[in-house]
Amino acid sequence: VSRALPLLVSVVLLAGCGGASSTPRASLLVIVNAPFSKTPSLGRAIEDGSRLAAGEVNAAGIRVGDRRYDLRIATMDSALSPARAVADVRRAVGRHAVAIVDEGTGVDASWQIAERAGVPIGVVFEGSENIVDPAKRRNVFRIAPTDHGIAFRLAEYLVPKGLKLALIHDDSDYGTAGGQALAGAFSRNRSAVAIDLTVPADALDLGPQMLRARRARATGVLVWGRPATIAAAITAARTAGWQVPFFTPPTGADPFVRQQLADHPSWVDGLTFASGRLTAEVGTGPFQAFERRLESEYGVERVGVKTRSGRDVIQPPETAMYAYDFVNLVAAAIAKADSTEPAKITAALEQVSVAGANGDSRGFNENNHEGVIDDDVYFARFHDMTYSPVKDDPLSRTLPVVTQLG
């Protein structure tokens, strides 16, 4: 008995330890609905940001009542097709997802399917105005610059410069929504507009349209469209020897623009785009720490161009940051709701904030489901294939340069 007692005690203690540490956690499904097949880099950015956040959340798990839960990420390909995006959301609801991280395509139709199940949708790319409406679409949230915010900030920035602008948008969904946002933003300053033009999204040559803009005596060109449209517009202007300044929404910073103009790096110089700020007032530290964690897990996104000194240029992970923040907000909302019921998570999303990847507070509220407010829109200008915040805008001049060299 004297020899058996310590053994018995050890067995009991080990059994106790094992029981505490190996209690399996249930997992809660978060779906990433993005155009993986059509724009893989965008889809991957959303997936990577979501997975990074879920991994960090799962280190401790989410406590609900007496249980702890993990987040499990699964992907679905929307292929930039509203019909496929809607089908994806239907499948996500069928699989009892607690949240959907969405690029934005098809949300106008899919939100109702998700709402019936109480499932929140977090849009992290598409910025068009009517996607988000806290009164009517209580389950739709967004962390991405809005077209409205981008357009009004562009007007605020450009009108005082006294430029006569050619406002050009392409006929893609993105370009059309941007055209509407620009029309609203410049409605009180029509004297700043030399000409409005709609161009085909798939045009390879925009020479005739740029000639019209030049003949309208435009002294600046604001192009709202897909990256290919922006590259085509710049190519047409520079080929014709027109050294007019170009301004764009966030797509101006898409790697595709620089890839297309890689043979003429000087054509990229001076291109100014508006986008959501990457860093908070605390500086670059939090964003760079996020960037390092993302890179160590999933690698860097190379732009595919080099600086004049031959250094590789990398793309800061803006969209991944938004996806990361949304998944963290979902985790905070689950904890706040103390429930895994999607409808309660949706309601709790209006009541929580988290420290975002860039160090800023990120959250929604009952009046506003936008995680990037208009004040967060800044301007950056390219030089030598990398960009830095402009100095002639009150917000932008306070922002540090984010490293973009590999």
Added chain:
Amino acid sequence: MTSLAALAVAAHLVSLPSPLTPLSASPPLAGGAHTSGEGTPHRIAADVEVGVTVDTNGTLVGLRALQRLDVRRIGDYTFTIGAPVTRVLAARGSQSAPGQRTGAILWAGFNPGRRVLAASAELDPSAGAALPLRIERDGDRVILRNTTAITAPAFTADAQSKELLSTLAAFRNGSLLGGRANVTSKVTRTRISVSAPLSVTGSIGGRRVDVVLGGAASPLTRSFPAGAVRLTVRALRAPELLSPPPGESGRALLARTIRASLELARVRQYDTFLGNPDPAGASTTTYRYVTGVRATAPSTAHRKQGRDWLATALWIAGAIVAAGVGAVVWSRS
């Protein structure tokens, strides 16, 4: 020996109560205001207008607040203004839109140097407990009651006049920094009742009203012939205490200065009905009382939940009528 007395005996210097220290948890409502993530603290002047609607008995039937924050200094801001809000909207002149959460108004953005943030909020009636004036009906009279009175710790002693006179002068010039007293006798603890003096102007039943309620020199209540009220209420910065008569003794001056400090603390509380994110910023609150009817519930897009009792009652009444008609028909068939 208490530490206070020890201090007095040892150094003859005693700190006076600070006008910056609130004497109760509320106001400001719901813990006041706070900031987060500010790299540069902003300088903020806060102005609040509280709309109080009462019925003919003085019972609160509606409460709203309009807060205007004048924010200075460049940089990001994130403000949380605690309040039991039921609805929040941007008010005229606001350069940004407020957010709303349970128990709070939210502001977040970038201030390019100066930004005016204005929110109009409907408040839960529970916030009425923090109002400075209560209106009561007593037969054919209306009683106005200052509700700001509170008992606060104080002390008495003989004291030198010089420091006390300079503290009172600083108060007259708008300072809210507490002073010190150079005491020359044993310090005796005591408790005193203080209230924020309220200027009440307007009309009751068409008759002009212009009175001060509370403070050190006025009664807390006054009554008037009953009628509809239209009153503006502001807390006064203890004017009855800040100018002592010549030759007042050091002991009396000390008592006056302590009372003034506590009264100013109370005034500051009622001048900050909604919190100011800048603890050192200027705050003013004006309360407007009117007789009216219960405000209609704000329309919301939220789907109505639960049973519709009116419809249920109509269904029951309809069923009873139908049953009665049926019974009559049956009895005659």
